[in-house]
Amino acid sequence: MNFAKEDKGFVIRWMDRQFATDDTFPAVCCRTHKGKKTVSRDHVLAYREWSALGHKRSQIQAWIDRWLDDEEVQMLKQALKDQSQPRREVG
Structure with missing residues (x-):
């Protein structure tokens, strides 16, 4: 995914907010256990x-x-x- 240089700060904040508020972010790292999504070692690796x-x-x-x-x-x-x-x- 490409984004403009001036959007870099927003993208960083968005990612940080996703990690802070969603235990299953990013979704590709989740596995299903007893019908519930749970994190895996890949989740920890993605966060690290x-x-x-x-x-x-370019790294982002x-x-x-x-x-x-x-x-x-x-x-x-x-x-x-x-x-x-x-x-x-408004107003």
């Missing part, structure tokens, strides 16, 4: 790799390509689109 990134855009893009599934990529793209639209003031 994310935490160790130098946060160059490579991490996204490796770890995020299509649905998560679409969620990120939508979040980028939503944050880039000008906000209208």
